[in-house]
Amino acid sequence: MTDRSRFTSALVLAFAGTCGTHALAVGEPPGAAVPPPVKPAAATTDAPSPPPSASAPADAGPAAPPAPARTAADADDDETAQDSDASPAVPPADTSPPVMLQAKAVVRPAAPEQPNPESIDDGKMGTHQTHWLVSIGWRQGFVSNSGLDPFSENNAVPQFSLGAGRTLLADGNLSLVGMAIWDVGMLESSARGAKTTLAVNRLTLGAEGRYHFVRRLYAFGRLAPGALNWSASLEDGVAGLTQTDSAWSFAGDLSAGAAFEFAGAERGASKRPRAWIAFDGGYGWAGSSKLDLKPENEAEAPVRAQPLALGELAVRGPFLRFSVSGTY
Amino acid sequence: MTKPYSLLCLLLLGCGGRPEGWDHGFVSSDPVALDNAVAVVDRPMNRALVFTSKGSLDLTTSMLPVGQDVTKVQASPDGKRLFVLSRGISPRRNPGDERPRLTLIDTDPTPRVVRTYEFNDPLSGLVLDEQNEWAVLYVTTQDSRPVSNPNEIVLIDLAHPERPHIPMTVQNGGAGGRPQKFLFTSALTLPTAAPRRLLVVQTQNAVTLVDLSADIDDATRAATQITVPMPLNQANQSGAPAEVVFHDADPDRGLGAELAVRLATDTNVMLLPIVAPTDGATRPYRVEPNLVDVGGLPSSVHFVNTDDGIRLAALVGANAVLVDSATSNTTLVGLSKSFTGITLVTDALAGESDGTDIALLWSNAAPTIGLWNLGRAIGSALHGVETLDIGANVQTVLDVPGPNFPTSKILVGTSGDFFVLDLAARRSAPMVTNGNHYSLTFAPDGQSRRLWAYAPQGYAFSSLDLDTLNPVSLTTQRPIWQVFDIAQSGGGGRTAIALHNVAGNLGATVFDALAPDDGTTRFYSGLAYGGLTDD
Numbered sequence: 028m029t030d031r032s033r034f035t036s037a038l039v040l041a042f043a044g045t046c047g048t049h050a051l052a053v054g055e056p057p058g059a060a061v062p063p064p065v066k067p068a069a070a071t072t073d074a075p076s077p078p079p080s081a082s083a084p085a086d087a088g089p090a091a092p093p094a095p096a097r098t099a100a101d102a103d104d105d106e107t108a109q110d111s112d113a114s115p116a117v118p119p120a121d122t123s124p125p126v127m128l129q130a131k132a133v134v135r136p137a138a139p140e141q142p143n144p145e146s147i148d149d150g151k152m153g154t155h156q157t158h159w160l161v162s163i164g165w166r167q168g169f170v171s172n173s174g175l176d177p178f179s180e181n182n183a184v185p186q187f188s189l190g191a192g193r194t195l196l197a198d199g200n201l202s203l204v205g206m207a208i209w210d211v212g213m214l215e216s217s218a219r220g221a222k223t224t225l226a227v228n229r230l231t232l233g234a235e236g237r238y239h240f241v242r243r244l245y246a247f248g249r250l251a252p253g254a255l256n257w258s259a260s261l262e263d264g265v266a267g268l269t270q271t272d273s274a275w276s277f278a279g280d281l282s283a284g285a286a287f288e289f290a291g292a293e294r295g296a297s298k299r300p301r302a303w304i305a306f307d308g309g310y311g312w313a314g315s316s317k318l319d320l321k322p323e324n325e326a327e328a329p330v331r332a333q334p335l336a337l338g339e340l341a342v343r344g345p346f347l348r349f350s351v352s353g354t355y
Numbered sequence: 356m357t358k359p360y361s362l363l364c365l366l367l368l369g370c371g372g373r374p375e376g377w378d379h380g381f382v383s384s385d386p387v388a389l390d391n392a393v394a395v396v397d398r399p400m401n402r403a404l405v406f407t408s409k410g411s412l413d414l415t416t417s418m419l420p421v422g423q424d425v426t427k428v429q430a431s432p433d434g435k436r437l438f439v440l441s442r443g444i445s446p447r448r449n450p451g452d453e454r455p456r457l458t459l460i461d462t463d464p465t466p467r468v469v470r471t472y473e474f475n476d477p478l479s480g481l482v483l484d485e486q487n488e489w490a491v492l493y494v495t496t497q498d499s500r501p502v503s504n505p506n507e508i509v510l511i512d513l514a515h516p517e518r519p520h521i522p523m524t525v526q527n528g529g530a531g532g533r534p535q536k537f538l539f540t541s542a543l544t545l546p547t548a549a550p551r552r553l554l555v556v557q558t559q560n561a562v563t564l565v566d567l568s569a570d571i572d573d574a575t576r577a578a579t580q581i582t583v584p585m586p587l588n589q590a591n592q593s594g595a596p597a598e599v600v601f602h603d604a605d606p607d608r609g610l611g612a613e614l615a616v617r618l619a620t621d622t623n624v625m626l627l628p629i630v631a632p633t634d635g636a637t638r639p640y641r642v643e644p645n646l647v648d649v650g651g652l653p654s655s656v657h658f659v660n661t662d663d664g665i666r667l668a669a670l671v672g673a674n675a676v677l678v679d680s681a682t683s684n685t686t687l688v689g690l691s692k693s694f695t696g697i698t699l700v701t702d703a704l705a706g707e708s709d710g711t712d713i714a715l716l717w718s719n720a721a722p723t724i725g726l727w728n729l730g731r732a733i734g735s736a737l738h739g740v741e742t743l744d745i746g747a748n749v750q751t752v753l754d755v756p757g758p759n760f761p762t763s764k765i766l767v768g769t770s771g772d773f774f775v776l777d778l779a780a781r782r783s784a785p786m787v788t789n790g791n792h793y794s795l796t797f798a799p800d801g802q803s804r805r806l807w808a809y810a811p812q813g814y815a816f817s818s819l820d821l822d823t824l825n826p827v828s829l830t831t832q833r834p835i836w837q838v839f840d841i842a843q844s845g846g847g848g849r850t851a852i853a854l855h856n857v858a859g860n861l862g863a864t865v866f867d868a869l870a871p872d873d874g875t876t877r878f879y880s881g882l883a884y885g886g887l888t889d890d
Contacts, residue, residue, distance in 0.1 A: 176373035176887065219883060220380040220859040264858025265833060266880040320881075329832040329864070329878035337884060
């Protein structure tokens with residue numbers, strides 16, 4: 028096993044370890060039947076070994092090694108063993124102590140190392156291209172709209188980005204993916220000394236067209252219409268309360284980027300999860316809405332308080348996004 | 356760092372920015388009332404917030420640029436125009452750096468900047484002419500200059516806005532004084548020249564007269580100044596002018612125009628009759644100073660028209676001394692009280708006057724006011740003085756603006772109470788307050804027929820109907836900064852605005868000024884947020 032494949036396998040195992048029961052199946056070759064429960068090692072011996080006894084004499088020889096963990100490669104060994112069981116020879120009666128028999132089994136020449144099937148490249152695109160995906164990332168928007176000024180000192184709108192999707196079509200190096208993306212973020216600032224906050228949620232459903240340069244690297248373009256919701260607040264010193272406003276508006280993203288699979292089996296047919304890193308950038312558009320702040324608690328507000336009009340807010344502008352995806 | 360990488364970093368970290376106004380709290384000097392607007396200078400943003408009202412309970416904000424580092428904000432006496440004086444950027448480092456500036460803002464029909472004047476050096480003194488024809492700017496001790504000419508003034512001809520400003524140096528009498536006070540006279544009749552207005556400049560030890568004729572050039576204006584040094588007083592100290600008064604010529608009695616100066620620490624008053632110039636003189640007039648001892652330190656002087664002609668009335672203790680400038684004779688009039696203030700109310704009581712003056716006398720040391728009919732000042736045993744006990748010492752007397760209440764005066768007591776005095780009825784109506792010292796304000800044009808009384812930082816205030824003398828108690832839900840009564844820009848309605856300046860934010864509670872009612876107010880907040888960003 029090469030260093031790279033060890034690293035890859037380690038990452039896969041680490042990732043799989045977070046995925047619960049999926050980790051138990053990641054080692055199976057695609058399409059292979061799940062082997063029956065492994066028989067005890069004693070099945071390969073002519074006589075059953077007695078179970079290890081805590082009362083075994085200390086001078087009875089080296090303790091029996093623990094049974095090795097079963098691996099996929101062992102499954103092949105099992106088949107070999109079963110094959111050998113198909114033409115059994117009548118063994119002579121063995122009167123030697125069990126310990127001696129065990130020692131004999133240990134010194135038997137080891138079977139040649141079997142290659143990991145996952146490391147055998149089948150040359151197929153497979154799940155490099157066709158998969159379910161989930162992603163988490165960071166989106167940095169740049170919004171020059173003046174309505175943002177009370178809430179941001181530098182026009183930046185940082186957001187967490189969560190996404191999920193599925194490859195819908197695949198043809199050669201091209202594929203089409205459907206995605207749902209939720210970008211959520213909160214800004215805190217001050218407006219002439221008054222504390223302000225702005226929460227921005229952007230929900231989009233996207234169609235992503237991909238072109239794989241190689242199986243582990245593809246470029247994509249994404250069109251994602253959806254809706255944007257913002258919720259603003261300002262701690263109004265003269266009114267003595269918090270003024271708030273929120274609105275929904277139509278939104279849409281148009282972006283392009285590239286993704287690289289940094290962890291995952293070489294075999295396209297592998298069902299093991301894969302991990303990707305992606306960058307994309309583009310323009311996120313959203314409709315504008317009036318920013319008329321009103322008292323959060325009407326009971327505390329001066330009577331007939333007029334809306335605190337701060338113009339219009341349109342959370343739109345270019346953005347960059349960095350994300351990490353897991354596919355399966 | 357390569358350029359693309361830099362751009363990427365900028366985008367990741369956020370780039371661009373917002374107008375710096377969002378980063379500065381709201382800071383302002385006192386608001387200023389105009390007829391149909393209230394102006395508040397937003398100092399960090401170098402702008403004036405002008406609040407107008409288009410209709411009932413409406414409040415509209417206009418943002419107008421003014422110079423940087425504002426030093427003075429003042430409304431014109433007629434309430435039509437706002438003057439904002441600023442120092443600009445100092446020291447200037449670039450050709451484009453803003454110079455000291457005077458910005459003129461009109462509010463009718465809509466707020467707008469109508470004229471700016473720029474100067475080389477900062478000036479922070481501003482005096483406006485009651486007749487709205489002239490403005491004077493002058494150097495104060497707040498103006499930091501490497502080399503300063505303290506006697507430099509700048510005249511602005513407001514009646515001819517196309518003309519540039521007029522810088523000139525005031526003669527100070529040679530004893531190191533600098534301008535302290537300014538007085539614009541009405542048009543004075545001169546013996547041998549056309550009537551003209553004069554600017555009287557008081558320095559520490561002299562009085563200088565500047566010809567305000569519009570048809571003379573700047574060099575002539577500077578050259579024809581007349582400076583009158585003040586005399587030494589009885590303690591052999593240099594005299595200082597405390598008050599200057601004037602009257603125009605009375606051709607029927609053969610009396611020419613005249614000025615008089617009350618001296619700060621002198622029992623003499625200085626009379627300055629304007630006489631014909633000597634032959635060959637370049638000036639169109641001259642003055643002949645004359646000192647008259649009034650027997651004590653006068654607290655106030657005023658030219659009055661008596662039954663024996665024009666006299667200078669000087670209040671000296673419990674007496675008034677009438678000075679005949681033609682002969683320097685004096686007539687002592689016992690007033691029974693030590694009145695400290697005098698103001699003419701002849702126009703208000705025109706029906707009672709036979710051409711002579713009627714003066715209102717008040718005192719901050721006695722709970723009595725007096726009405727002095729100067730038509731009987733000399734020929735009557737009682738000298739025409741009537742007194743009215745009002746029960747409180749009077750701190751100041753306010754005129755009611757506008758033509759609606761010509762016989763009414765507001766007497767502000769030293770206790771905080773105030774009185775509505777009806778001169779015609781010789782009746783005073785006390786308005787007892789709850790112990791707070793209230794600020795009193797009117798509509799600048801007097802059209803609402805109301806007086807507003809409020810205690811700064813308080814929540815309660817009153818609107819007094821001057822017809823019925825019925826006070827209406829009102830409250831706001833936030834502490835009051837100041838209260839204003841302005842004309843609506845649409846229709847004949849009026850709007851009362853109680854401004855709130857709390858925690859760096861500006862708000863307002865708006866009332867119907869003609870029928871103020873707590874139940875029909877509107878509250879506006881964030882008034883200093885508007886216009887910070889241009890899209």
